[in-house]
Amino acid sequence: MEYHSAFHLISGILKKTGISCVLIGGFAVNYYKFSRQSADVDFLITEYDFNKIKNYLRQAGYTQDSEKKVFARLRNKRPGFLDIDFMFVDKDTLDKIMLDAKEVAIAKYRFLIPSLMNMIALKLHSLKYNFDIRRAKDLIDIVSLVKLNNVNARAEEFRQLCLKYANESIYHKILENI
């Protein structure tokens, strides 16, 4: 089958293989009302499932830019085929994120994105492990998601989420920016 975009390709591969993955990154952030620049597509997937689909990606012209323990980054020279990052999570994590995921359509293809709170949890995790570099993006994302979706950042529930996936210092940084 001839695919004409990254979303068309991923949607086709998921249908063909029955594999599940969850769209994160700029597209998921946009669903929650914050439209910021992005230049790629990010998915959560298990490493086991990624290994099952990577040949399809190669056949569509994707080459692996890098693969680490926790992610694989692919690029494609064809127009319309955005770079794709696959972030690896364990099956239990993916299943739990999928439980309250939302379905969205992009160029008529359907994808799952995490709930708002799980999106924030993912961003908190990234901030925790690479704060200096990621603050410019993830801190702004979290603050924007909180503001635009009327999340009460002073509620104990939100503080607990911050402590679970990041730390007290990051929680206060968020409050300072709201």
Next chain:
Amino acid sequence: MKTRKLKFPVIKNTSSASRILSMNDYLRFVSFNIKYTLNKKVYRDLKKASAVNMPFVFK
């Protein structure tokens, strides 16, 4: 020296709410940026530097 009192116009109510893009409009926005404004090398280098090497685990 005589000073002149300048009268600049005061523009009020300029901060409009940011525009929310539909998913398809966002795809167009991203595609436009990639085609016309983005330095892919800089972007990829930044992605590399900002990688997180600790897996996310649902708690």
